[in-house]
Amino acid sequence: MSTDDTYSMQDVAGPVLRFSGVGMRYGRSPEVLKDINFELPAGSFHFLTGASGAGKSSLLKLIYMAERASRGRIDMFGRDIDQIAATDRPFLRRRIGVVFQEFRLLDHLNAFDNCALPLRISGGRPDKYRADVAELLSWVGLKSRMHALPATLSGGEKQRLAIARAVVGRPDILLADEPTGNVDQGHALRILRLFVELNRLGTTVLIATHDEDLVARSGQPVLHLDNGRMIHYGRGGAA
Amino acid sequence: MSDTGAFFDPARWRPGPLLPRRDARDGALVFIVAVLCFLACLTAIGALAADRAARGWTNQLTGSATVVIQPHGAETPDAAAARAAEALSGVKGVTEARALEKEKAEALLEPWLGRDAMIDDLPLPRLVTVDLDPKAPAKAADLDRALKAAGVLATVDDHSVWIADIQRAAGFARWFALSVCLLIIAAAAAVIGFATRAGLAAHRDVIEVLHLSGAETGFVARLFQTRFATAAGMAGAFGATAAAALAALARLAGGGQGLTPVLPLAWIDLLAVLPVPVLAALTAAVAARLSAAAILRDLG
Numbered sequence: 384m385s386t387d388d389t390y391s392m393q394d395v396a397g398p399v400l401r402f403s404g405v406g407m408r409y410g411r412s413p414e415v416l417k418d419i420n421f422e423l424p425a426g427s428f429h430f431l432t433g434a435s436g437a438g439k440s441s442l443l444k445l446i447y448m449a450e451r452a453s454r455g456r457i458d459m460f461g462r463d464i465d466q467i468a469a470t471d472r473p474f475l476r477r478r479i480g481v482v483f484q485e486f487r488l489l490d491h492l493n494a495f496d497n498c499a500l501p502l503r504i505s506g507g508r509p510d511k512y513r514a515d516v517a518e519l520l521s522w523v524g525l526k527s528r529m530h531a532l533p534a535t536l537s538g539g540e541k542q543r544l545a546i547a548r549a550v551v552g553r554p555d556i557l558l559a560d561e562p563t564g565n566v567d568q569g570h571a572l573r574i575l576r577l578f579v580e581l582n583r584l585g586t587t588v589l590i591a592t593h594d595e596d597l598v599a600r601s602g603q604p605v606l607h608l609d610n611g612r613m614i615h616y617g618r619g620g621a622a
Numbered sequence: 623m624s625d626t627g628a629f630f631d632p633a634r635w636r637p638g639p640l641l642p643r644r645d646a647r648d649g650a651l652v653f654i655v656a657v658l659c660f661l662a663c664l665t666a667i668g669a670l671a672a673d674r675a676a677r678g679w680t681n682q683l684t685g686s687a688t689v690v691i692q693p694h695g696a697e698t699p700d701a702a703a704a705r706a707a708e709a710l711s712g713v714k715g716v717t718e719a720r721a722l723e724k725e726k727a728e729a730l731l732e733p734w735l736g737r738d739a740m741i742d743d744l745p746l747p748r749l750v751t752v753d754l755d756p757k758a759p760a761k762a763a764d765l766d767r768a769l770k771a772a773g774v775l776a777t778v779d780d781h782s783v784w785i786a787d788i789q790r791a792a793g794f795a796r797w798f799a800l801s802v803c804l805l806i807i808a809a810a811a812a813v814i815g816f817a818t819r820a821g822l823a824a825h826r827d828v829i830e831v832l833h834l835s836g837a838e839t840g841f842v843a844r845l846f847q848t849r850f851a852t853a854a855g856m857a858g859a860f861g862a863t864a865a866a867a868l869a870a871l872a873r874l875a876g877g878g879q880g881l882t883p884v885l886p887l888a889w890i891d892l893l894a895v896l897p898v899p900v901l902a903a904l905t906a907a908v909a910a911r912l913s914a915a916a917i918l919r920d921l922g
Contacts, residue, residue, distance in 0.1 A: 447834060448922055469919075470838070477836035487831050491642040499637070504837045509637050 398422035405455030431591040433608035439591040480554035488533040501552040538565040652857040658810035659861025663895040665803040672799035676792030689750040703748035709772035715760030722749040815909035843914040851907035858902030862895035
């Protein structure tokens with residue numbers, strides 16, 4: 384039976400994510416990712432760096448299953464994701480929090496409802512999650528903007544809201560695509576702290592960023608992509 | 623407002639709808655569906671009226687016969703006609719037989735001969751009209767036999783020359799009306815499906831976010847299914863009501879005969895519009911569900 388527990392962390396023996404010889408292309412275009420091999424141990428924290436067009440966003444899309452690999456194999460929570468039934472995929476996705484580069488907020492929902500969306504989809508009741516969502520929004524500095532529509536939020540506020548939505552369900556894996564691209568230094572560090580706190584609670588974190596300063600400050604391991612190939616897989620600050 | 627109300631307004635915390643509120647695109651969908659349902663209802667009512675008309679024509683022809691009396695000997699034409707009517711009344715399968723008065727026979731010929739040309743000396747044939755039992759009508763041979771037995775020289779016209787042609791025409795009218803009705807219904811269903819899919823495609827961004835947030839196919843499909851089924855059902859109700867109102871006006875304007883004797887409308891025909899809103903809602907629901915599922919399959 385498909386339940387949220389189908390892909391619980393208790394099932395995982397070894398890395399939560401493993402790429403083995405993965406290649407990816409869009410349609411008939413040349414591969415944007417080539418022979419990618421890496422793994423993320425449970426509870427790890429990694430940065431994904433690389434120039435624009437290096438394939439960072441494409442790699443994240445493979446993980447949150449918006450795209451499929453054209454070759455190779457991706458294991459998540461110990462299972463080949465290509466072998467996972469379509470009916471089970473939603474439950475797997477609920478274990479993954481994603482901060483999209485373009486935010487992907489729903490324009491007709493206010494900040495609170497946008498943030499609570501994953502909980503609502505999982506069947507949560509508003510009276511149960513209201514306090515948690517309000518606390519999280521306060522934490523990312525949106526306490527006074529909870530009932531504002533995304534159209535009235537600044538770029539930085541949208542980004543913080545997108546981050547809050549990604550973490551509100553306490554995901555097992557958190558993926559963030561340029562999460563500090565539109566915020567000032569103070570908010571960037573605050574967001575990094577949030578990710579670190581989540582990581583301490585057991586969430587595996589992978590952050591794609593251009594922000595070399597943020598990477599250097601964190602001292603976390605780095606996966607570096609260059610023209611679709613992973614050329615560096617080492618300790619943070621050295622990328 | 624109370625102090626508590628200043629801090630906590632329950633209405634502000636009520637979860638917003640996961641789909642955007644209706645916009646101009648939904649209005650266009652409602653309009654198109656309403657127009658198509660209106661046309662579908664009108665053709666359905668028209669098909670029923672055409673069927674009734676066709677049955678009426680056939681019944682009129684098969685339910686009567688005309689006997690042309692050929693007077694002979696000393697017996698006057700009127701007396702021969704009266705005797706023929708009496709003889710025919712006793713035949714099984716005849717409900718009534720009556721001799722047509724001379725004036726009525728003249729009136730039948732008037733269009734061809736003119737009012738002033740009627741001459742008393744003209745040997746006009748006498749006619750006997752025979753109403754037949756619609757369930758077990760007497761055959762022409764039965765009538766002929768009865769006339770011969772009564773010693774009346776006459777020719778029986780049971781309209782068999784015309785019946786085949788009229789039945790063919792009635793059948794054509796009936797099938798034509800039904801075909802047009804089905805065609806309009808099929809076109810309406812196709813357009814509802816198309817408009818629903820177009821409306822759904824306009825909300826693809828919402829579907830993607832829900833999908834990537836872990837929404838199941840059924841969850842997303844239900845959202846859109848409910849939205850579009852409601853819109854199409856409402857539109858169907860508008861169209862059906864308008865068509866029923868127009869048909870009712872036509873019925874009232876036509877008096878007891880319906881719109882015209884050629885296209886007789888009955889009040890019960892208006893019931894034909896009842897299933898239309900339901901069918902429109904079902905079509906939209908199915909189209910929305912299939913389209914949402916297709917988009918989600920496409921998304922992986």
